[in-house]
Amino acid sequence: MTTAVQTDEQLLWRVAQRRDADALGQLYLRHRTGLLALSHRLIGDWHAAEEVVLDALVTVWGRAARFEGRSTVRSWLYGVVRHHALNRRRRRPLPLADNTGLDEVASDADGPEALSLAAVTRAQLAAAIERLPEHHREIIALAFVAELSQPEIAEVLGVPVGTVKSRLHRARRDLAQLITEANHEVTR
Known part of the structure; x- marks a missing residue:
């Protein structure tokens, strides 16, 4: 285990190549506030927003090796969460979020x-x-x-x-x- 702060790209590489759950956890901790805020804003329910982010992390775990580097890891994470949130809204429309961040x-x-x-x-x-x-x-x-x-x-x-x-x-x-x-x- 490494004690130095690693970049998002290094953490994702560890997820992709080593199946390193700790690296995925570090990515989550680094970006959770923004990912949860986006998910909540798109679907309007905190519990569902948390589920969406967790579902997105499962996707990241499974697709980390396919990350091509055409965007930043941060943008890719937000894109995965956005995709999951919009799919969730299509399946089960929820009231939109409160006014957090407005x-x-x-x-x-x-x-x-x-x-x-x-x-x-x-x-x-x-x-x-x-x-x-x-x-x-x-x-x-x-x-x-x-x-x-x-x-x-x-x-x-x-x-x-x-x-x-x-x-x-x-x-x-x-x-x-x-x-x-x-x-x-x-x-x-």
Whole structure:
């Protein structure tokens, strides 16, 4: 057993080549917070989110040797969890997640969208996100809940970075519009 901190790639290699359960455990511990947050955001139930992450780890155990290195191990892990979570939602739709991690959605935009998003409560933001199309909810979850970079999101989704940027821009714009509309309805 090695005491030095190993990279994700080294840990995955140990899983693939040595069937090293300790290495898989280290990968899990290193990424569990983000993986659970993403899973929860996509399926809306903490218990089910934990099951999804565990199912994803079983997949990682079985497919580690097939990892080709075209993405980072981190992005690959998020992609596996995303795949399992979306399959779980298709089989058994669940209510979407609470508003964990939503403060960041409004924190780094410019222009009128930022003002609309900054003036809203967490509950209003969560309700507006639930009204977004699934592909917009997913991009918001990957960017602000899982805190993946745009290149990592591109790897997870299998799309170019430019597509991630445009989807994220549209998701934030549509979210701001939904919030504006909801506020107008309240003031009528």
